[in-house]
Structure formats: structure tokens, C-alpha cells
Amino acid sequence: MTTNQSTPDAAEAPATGPASQTLSRGIRILEVLADARRPLTIDETAGALGVHRSVAYRLIRTLEAHGLVEREPTGAIRLGARLAALAAGVAHDLQAEALPELTAAANELGMTCFLVVLDHEECVTLASVEPRHAVATVAQRPGTRHPVSVGAPGKAILTQLPASDWPSDVTAALAGEVHEAVVRGWAESQNEVIPSLHAVAVPLVLRGRAPAALAAVYLPTDRDAASVAARLLDSAAVIRAALGG
Amino acid sequence: MTTNQSTPDAAEAPATGPASQTLSRGIRILEVLADARRPLTIDETAGALGVHRSVAYRLIRTLEAHGLVEREPTGAIRLGARLAALAAGVAHDLQAEALPELTAAANELGMTCFLVVLDHEECVTLASVEPRHAVATVAQRPGTRHPVSVGAPGKAILTQLPASDWPSDVTAALAGEVHEAVVRGWAESQNEVIPSLHAVAVPLVLRGRAPAALAAVYLPTDRDAASVAARLLDSAAVIRAALGG
DNA sequence: ACGTTGTGTTCACTATTAGAACACACCTTC
DNA sequence: GAAGGTGTGTTCTAATAGTGAACACAACGT
Numbered sequence: 001m002t003t004n005q006s007t008p009d010a011a012e013a014p015a016t017g018p019a020s021q022t023l024s025r026g027i028r029i030l031e032v033l034a035d036a037r038r039p040l041t042i043d044e045t046a047g048a049l050g051v052h053r054s055v056a057y058r059l060i061r062t063l064e065a066h067g068l069v070e071r072e073p074t075g076a077i078r079l080g081a082r083l084a085a086l087a088a089g090v091a092h093d094l095q096a097e098a099l100p101e102l103t104a105a106a107n108e109l110g111m112t113c114f115l116v117v118l119d120h121e122e123c124v125t126l127a128s129v130e131p132r133h134a135v136a137t138v139a140q141r142p143g144t145r146h147p148v149s150v151g152a153p154g155k156a157i158l159t160q161l162p163a164s165d166w167p168s169d170v171t172a173a174l175a176g177e178v179h180e181a182v183v184r185g186w187a188e189s190q191n192e193v194i195p196s197l198h199a200v201a202v203p204l205v206l207r208g209r210a211p212a213a214l215a216a217v218y219l220p221t222d223r224d225a226a227s228v229a230a231r232l233l234d235s236a237a238v239i240r241a242a243l244g245g
Numbered sequence: 246m247t248t249n250q251s252t253p254d255a256a257e258a259p260a261t262g263p264a265s266q267t268l269s270r271g272i273r274i275l276e277v278l279a280d281a282r283r284p285l286t287i288d289e290t291a292g293a294l295g296v297h298r299s300v301a302y303r304l305i306r307t308l309e310a311h312g313l314v315e316r317e318p319t320g321a322i323r324l325g326a327r328l329a330a331l332a333a334g335v336a337h338d339l340q341a342e343a344l345p346e347l348t349a350a351a352n353e354l355g356m357t358c359f360l361v362v363l364d365h366e367e368c369v370t371l372a373s374v375e376p377r378h379a380v381a382t383v384a385q386r387p388g389t390r391h392p393v394s395v396g397a398p399g400k401a402i403l404t405q406l407p408a409s410d411w412p413s414d415v416t417a418a419l420a421g422e423v424h425e426a427v428v429r430g431w432a433e434s435q436n437e438v439i440p441s442l443h444a445v446a447v448p449l450v451l452r453g454r455a456p457a458a459l460a461a462v463y464l465p466t467d468r469d470a471a472s473v474a475a476r477l478l479d480s481a482a483v484i485r486a487a488l489g490g
Numbered sequence: 491a492c493g494t495t496g497t498g499t500t501c502a503c504t505a506t507t508a509g510a511a512c513a514c515a516c517c518t519t520c
Numbered sequence: 521g522a523a524g525g526t527g528t529g530t531t532c533t534a535a536t537a538g539t540g541a542a543c544a545c546a547a548c549g550t
Contacts, residue, residue, distance in 0.1 A: 020506090021505090021506065021507090022506080041496070042496080042497070042498095043496070043497095053497095054498090054499090075497060075498095
């Protein structure tokens with residue numbers, strides 16, 4: 001983690017209005033901490049933000065008071081456990097509806113199934129469940145991110161966006177795949193997010209919510225993609241019905 | 246969710262020094278949002294914080310720019326998906342080491358096993374895995390919190406704390422149980438965190454980290470607690486060895 | 491003993507934030 | 521269909537809250 005003095009306070013320029021400098025800096029500390037795979041000193045943190053050490057110090061103390069950051073005996077800081085507790089509240093109603101469905105689908109299909117939502121221009125995995133008779137270890141851990149422009153879940157999500165909202169790295173080939181996905185109602189991918197695995201995803205559109213998708217991953221020779229998609233579509237319909245999509 | 250004007254800006258008075266007001270208010274928005282089981286309007290949020298609406302507005306805009314908050318078409322706000330991505334960075338090295346062990350233990354024991362860490366005076370579940378042949382649905386979802394003073398994991402964690410750091414609601418009976426847990430190396434509970442379930446937990450002490458515990462839950466008639474504890478102790482030892490406890 | 495690298499504290503200055511007032515959009519209600 | 525309600529988003533000035541330098545102290549290595 002090298003220092004990046006040039007980073008602006010707001011993550012991206014949101015078109016309108018100024019952002020709160022202090023809050024933005026505090027959040028960036030959390031982002032820096034998540035990127036760094038190890039505890040950071042206050043000096044390192046201050047350097048990464050491009051602020052004076054005493055500024056970082058007070059921000060960190062505040063984060064610590066809220067439990068979002070913890071300190072080692074040496075004084076180094078790391079993300080705090082309460083952040084995980086906060087994150088449990090993200091789309092909890094969607095998770096509550098989706099988890100039983102994911103579990104059922106995973107067991108019936110014998111595949112790892114997961115719930116993905118769109119965040120800005122990235123896919124975030126919110127929940128994933130492995131089948132009872134899992135062969136390999138978990139593929140997509142909750143919290144995993146990757147660009148919308150790769151993988152079956154990304155395509156399923158792009159079907160829900162007007163082309164004007166697509167990220168700039170969408171190729172003509174990808175646009176074609178998305179169009180195909182719109183027509184048949186599901187998307188697939190090979191070796192995109194995870195090497196040597198196939199994936200199938202179906203769109204999950206909910207009223208007043210960011211675009212989402214249900215997905216399943218499986219070994220190439222395993223299974224007919226269309227039947228996997230059919231099973232996922234069933235689950236998606238159930239979730240939609242429950243949440244009034 | 247009623248408004249609580251009286252809540253101070255810092256979560257708890259941390260003995261020393263002032264906290265950053267703006268950052269603290271921003272975090273409290275996240276906390277309020279996690280508590281409320283539904284999207285909140287800006288007015289509701291401002292009321293809950295006891296600040297002027299325009300203040301809440303700017304804070305929310307900043308949170309939104311960082312993806313920690315999302316907005317409905319109506320303008321109401323809810324927690325954003327990127328919060329889940331951030332939370333994936335919490336103790337990721339511990340989680341990476343613990344997950345395979347939890348999985349192995351869960352399958353061998355036929356029980357849901359989970360990893361719990363101490364946060365202030367509460368236990369937070371960081372990861373949980375169900376056995377392949379799970380009978381019931383998941384007991385402890387990641388992010389779940391409960392007081393240290395209840396449940397087997399809490400006792401296993403209290404064994405790692407000097408009595409002076411114990412919360413005030415520790416009864417004499419509980420102190421006795423903790424002492425017993427210290428002696429034999431593991432703790433148990435019945436119907437405490439989850440009605441009609443037994444739990445076994447072993448302490449997991451790591452260098453420079455908050456106290457943690459590995460735990461398993463099972464039906465009362467199922468199994469000998471000591472053998473469950475022995476299996477968990479094996480996993481704890483492996484994790485300790487990997488992380489240099 | 492010295493320099494280095496870290497944390498924690500204090501303080502004067504000013505940039506940042508606070509909060510009121512205003513403009514506008516969208517409902518429902520009468 | 522006009523009035524009233526409820527909500528978002530914008531602009532403005534005062535002064536509060538934050539900024540960053542300098543200082544004190546502790547731990548560790550050379």
C-alpha cells in the first residue's frame with residue numbers, strides 16, 4: 001500500500017454538491033484498512049489519506065469508539081468486528097428471503113449458489129450457500145467484488161440496466177451476450193470470475209432496489225445450463241413474490 | 246425507531262480526548278439504518294441523530310458517494326452493498342484460517358460451527374458453517390451479536406479476560422461457570438443464545454487480537470459435550486499455529 | 491547513549507460545517 | 521383543481537468544529 005496523496009476526498013465526483021470532508025476521510029480510512037492486508041500504523045494511514053497525522057489520529061479514535069476499528073497492543077489498527085455486525089443489516093430483508101431459496105437451490109442442483117447485487121459499477125456477493133455434498137471449497141465469499149462486465153451475474157445485472165448506464169468497458173461481444181440473456185432470461189459464463197468453472201445467472205429485479213442476480217457455479221461437464229437456469233428462475237420468482245418486486 | 250435526541254456523538258465515552266463530531270454523526274447514520282428494519286427518509290434520519298435536516302443531508306450524500314448508503318427512487322436511504330464488501334476485510338486472515346477448520350469440524354461433528362470474537366462487551370459471530378447433512382436452518386448468521394454474559398462462546402471469551410474487564414452483569418453463578426471453563430478448557434451452555442439448543446465453545450487466543458472462540462451447537466440428546474470440545478480444541482490449535490497465537 | 495519510529499497532547503488559525511430560509515416536486519384531500 | 525402536506529435539493533452567513541504544527545514521551549534497535 002503506497003501513499004496516494006492525490007485521491008480526492010469523495011470516492012467519485014457525484015455530479016452535484018460538496019461532500020463532508022471529515023466523514024469522507026473517516027470512511028477512506030476504512031477503505032484503506034480493507035485494502036491493506038495487515039494492521040496499519042497511524043502514520044501509514046495518515047500518509048495513505050494525505051492528511052496530517054494528528055487528523056488521522058482523531059478520526060481513528062472516533063472510529064474506534066464506534067467499534068469500526070480495533071487496535072493492537074502496539075497501536076496498529078485494523079477493521080473492527082462491529083463492521084461485520086453493521087454489514088449484517090445490508091439488504092437484510094432480501095437476504096432473509098433469498099437464503100432459504102439459495103439453500104434449496106444449492107442442494108437440489110448440487111452447486112454453490114449465491115446472491116449478487118450491483119454497487120456502482122461492481123457486483124457484490126451478498127450471500128452464498130454451498131450444497132450439502134460440496135466437492136470444492138466455497139467459490140464466492142460474501143463481500144466479494146468484481147466488475148459487472150465479467151461473469152454471468154454481471155450479465156444478468158446488465159440486462160436490467162439501460163445501455164446508457166453501462167460501464168465503458170462493455171465490448172460489442174459482451175453487449176451481444178447481454179442481449180441474448182435478455183431474450184432467453186438468463187446468462188452464462190465460462191472461466192470468467194473463477195477459472196475452469198461455468199456459471200449461470202438469472203436477473204432478480206426488485207422494486208426500488210439496485211439490480212440483483214441469483215447465480216450458480218459448476219464444473220464444465222456437469223450439467224445442462226438451461227435446467228440450472230430454470231431452477232434459479234423459480235427461486236427468483238419466489239423472492240420477487242415475497243418482496244413485491 | 247423513535248428519535249433519540251439525547252444520544253451523544255461518540256458511542257461511549259472513551260475516557261480520553263474529543264471525538265470527531267462529523268465522522269461520529271456519519272457513523273451513527275449507519276447504525277440507525279442498521280437498527281431500522283426499513284429504508285428511512287432524510288427527515289427521519291436527522292430526527293434520530295438530533296441534527297438539522299441539512300446536516301443529515303450532506304452526511305448522507307457523502308455516505309452515498311462511498312457506496313455505504315443507497316437510495317430508493319423515493320429518496321429513502323438504506324445501507325449500501327459496499328458495506329458488505331468492507332466487512333469482508335474484517336479479520337480476513339483469521340477468517341481465512343478458521344473457515345477450513347470450521348468446515349472440517351462441522352462435517353465431522355455434524356453440527357453448525359462458528360467463529361465468535363469479542364467486540365467491546367458483545368460477542369460478534371464472524372463466520373459460521375453448517376454441516377453437510379444439516380437438519381435445521383442456520384443458527385448463527387455472520388454479524389449476529391449478543392452479550393458476552395450469555396452463551397458458551399461468551400464464557401469461552403470471558404476466560405481470556407481479567408475479571409476487572411468483565412461486564413457488570415456477570416453473576417456469581419456465571420463467574421463459577423467461567424472458572425470451571427478455565428480449568429477444563431472449554432465452556433458449555435443450554436438454551437442461552439438459542440432456545441432448546443446446547444452449545445460448546447473453546448477459547449481462541451491470538452497474539453495482538455481481541456479474544457475469540459470457536460463454538461458448536463447441537464440438539465440436547467445428541468452427543469457428549471467433552472468430545473465435541475476436544476474436536477474444537479484441535480481446530481483452535483491449528484488456527485493458533487497458523488496465525489502465531 | 492544515541493537516533494529512530496512510533497503514540498498521545500496541546501494550541502492558535504481558518505476552513506469547514508451548522509442551521510435557517512427558500513424553491514421545487516409529488517402526493518393526497520377537500 | 522386548488523389547497524395543504526411531505527418530501528428533496530440549494531443557497532447563504534455566522535461561528536463552530538476541524539486542521540496541522542510543535543511538543544512530550546515511550547519503545548526499540550543500533
